[in-house]
Amino acid sequence: MATWSTLSEAQRLLGVQAQTIYAYASRGRIGVSPDPSDPRKSLYRTEDLSALVRKKVTGRKRETLAASTIFGAEPCISTGLCAFRQGRPYYRGKDVIALAEHASLEDAARLLWETEGMPVFSHRIGALPDLPAGRERAFVALAMASSKGHSTTGRIRKALHAEAAQLVGYLAEAFGADNDQTLPLHERLARGWGQPEEVGQLLRRAMVLLADHEITSSAFSARITASTGASLPACLLTGLTTFSGPLHGDASGRVRALFDEVERAGAHAVVDRYLSSALPIPGFGHHLYPEGDPRGAALMAVLDVPDEIRRMTDKVETLTGLKPNIDAGLATLVARYRLPSDAAFALFAVARSIGLLAHSIEQLNVGMVIRPRGRYTGPAIELEPELKPPTQTQALPGR
Numbered sequence: 174m175a176t177w178s179t180l181s182e183a184q185r186l187l188g189v190q191a192q193t194i195y196a197y198a199s200r201g202r203i204g205v206s207p208d209p210s211d212p213r214k215s216l217y218r219t220e221d222l223s224a225l226v227r228k229k230v231t232g233r234k235r236e237t238l239a240a241s242t243i244f245g246a247e248p249c250i251s252t253g254l255c256a257f258r259q260g261r262p263y264y265r266g267k268d269v270i271a272l273a274e275h276a277s278l279e280d281a282a283r284l285l286w287e288t289e290g291m292p293v294f295s296h297r298i299g300a301l302p303d304l305p306a307g308r309e310r311a312f313v314a315l316a317m318a319s320s321k322g323h324s325t326t327g328r329i330r331k332a333l334h335a336e337a338a339q340l341v342g343y344l345a346e347a348f349g350a351d352n353d354q355t356l357p358l359h360e361r362l363a364r365g366w367g368q369p370e371e372v373g374q375l376l377r378r379a380m381v382l383l384a385d386h387e388i389t390s391s392a393f394s395a396r397i398t399a400s401t402g403a404s405l406p407a408c409l410l411t412g413l414t415t416f417s418g419p420l421h422g423d424a425s426g427r428v429r430a431l432f433d434e435v436e437r438a439g440a441h442a443v444v445d446r447y448l449s450s451a452l453p454i455p456g457f458g459h460h461l462y463p464e465g466d467p468r469g470a471a472l473m474a475v476l477d478v479p480d481e482i483r484r485m486t487d488k489v490e491t492l493t494g495l496k497p498n499i500d501a502g503l504a505t506l507v508a509r510y511r512l513p514s515d516a517a518f519a520l521f522a523v524a525r526s527i528g529l530l531a532h533s534i535e536q537l538n539v540g541m542v543i544r545p546r547g548r549y550t551g552p553a554i555e556l557e558p559e560l561k562p563p564t565q566t567q568a569l570p571g572r
Contacts, residue, residue, distance in 0.1 A: 177206055177216035186222050187229070192494040196458035197225070199495065201420060205451040215451040250396065254285055254531050255387040261467050264385060270471050273381040277357045278524060281384040282341070285531040288334045294342035295354040298406075306349030306365070307515050308417075311522065314347045315340075315410040322404025325537055333537075336405050337530040344409075344526055348519035358523070372510050376520060378475065379506060382468040382499060383521055385528030391416035392532040399533035400543040412529035413522055422525065425517035428456035428504035432482055440485035448492060456501030457489050465496035472502030479509055 178186065183194050183203070194217065197203045202225070204218030255264055262269040264284055272281065282292045298318050304310040318340070325333060346352055351364040359380060363373030385392075395412030403411075416422035431454070435443050447454045459466040478486070482505055486497050497505075503517040513519070536543075 175204070176219040178219045178222060179208070179216060180214070183217045183222055187225060190463075192458075193463050195493050195495050196460050196463060197221075199453040199455075199458040200460045201453070202460065205453065207449065207451045212449050215448075250388050250393070252388060252532070252535060254528065254535060255385045257387065257461060260462055260464050262386065269382060269384075270467050273378045273471055276381050277377055278341075278359060278380045278384065278527065279357055281381050282338070282527045282531075285385060285527055286334055286337065286534065289331070292334065292338040292341075293354060294338050294345060294358050296339040296343040296346070298339055298343045301343070301347055306347065307513070308348075308518060311344055311347035311519075312410070312413070314343060315406055315413065318343065318406035319404060319410050322406040324402045324404060325399065325408075325533075326402040330534065333405065333534050337534065340406060340409055340530065341523065341526050345523045348515075348523060349513065350523075362520070362523070366512055366516065368510060368512070375472075375475065375506060375510075379472055379503060379520055380524035382471060383524035385525070385531060388532075389416075390418075390421055391525065392529060395529045395533050396536040397543045399536040400539065400541065405530065405533060408533035409526055409529055412533075413526070416522065416525060416529075417518075422521045423518055424455065425500040425503040425507075425521065426515075428500045429507060429514075429517060431455050432485075432504055432508050435481050435485050440481050440488060444485055444488045444492070454489055454493070454495070456497055456504060457486075457493065458495035459498045462498075466498035468499040469497045469502045472499065473497055473505060476502070476505055476509060478505055482508065 180191060180194060184191060187194070194203065198205045198215075198217065203221040206216045206218070208214040208216050253265060255262060256266075257263070264272065264281065265287075267284060272284075276284075279291050279294070282288070283290075286292065299321075302310050302313040302317065304313060341358070342350075342354065345358055345362060346365075348362070349365040350358065350361040353361060353364070356364070357377070359377035360370070360373045362376055363370065368376075388396075391412040394415040395408045398408045398411040413422075419427060431443065444454070459469075473486075486501065490496055500517075503520060506512070506520075507514075507517045
């Protein structure tokens, strides 16, 4: 039976501030339940707190974790693509928040892929599936491209960069981008979605902020696929299917549902309901950024945030200390300009395709298949008599 701790007990156990506990809970790393004695307060699953303490107490650096475990810790993979310093992300040493002020997605791709010239997101991959623009067409298109794709083995970087650029254009058009390949991709998406140039600039900023985020679960899965020599379309499809989960790239969908509820019931009623039921509020807090997601702040700062959403974000921050993350920024962008219902996922997917392809190409330099080992935890192995290990009195066979 689960045991529960109060907020002060959780803080004391982990040695962190309340905001960090809230961030862990919002990411699902600590179970939360209403306090029976005071519904306005929450209790935190003691077993989850203890697991975090054990991870901390091991005293091992991230670099050693991959040798022993995957779940509950982070496998460490060397990468020159993205890093975090002082609460901010960096692409190849460049401050992402500063880049988003002026750079295009093409600029981000050139930086992350290290191409000789500016990538052009045109495609000669083939006709798109006869489906409405959106997620289904995007996944079907990538599956079709994967079935015909060529192995990455033995191909030079220039050829891989050219194919990667075509895949980004192919994916963007599957989500409804205009096919005028003389325009930068943010303008093509804005035009395809019937939006003016100023909205295109907001799309540009959002996509640069989202192009990569170090070794995420989707980047890891894309790298596993790349390590086998699979085609770039297969690597991208693998990454995006992982990315589509509600705890990863589709998190903005939960935030959009929250905003829809705010429009119907009002900010105060919705926030009170979440807090009284001890439910993590989607779109707030990020475990990598205890002081707040700078990507979310950078996007929210340039948006004309609807009043009801502003009231909600202010109340959440006042009561919990948690700030809007990039998922909240995307959902706000979609709500404010009435973009297509799946536009947040589309923007995130197109932008992150840059990073997924960068990780796939970088992994090829390693030249080894990623093959984690399992730690068996099942029933005792019933060895046949002839397979039992020799006793100490028996001689071991020669090697």
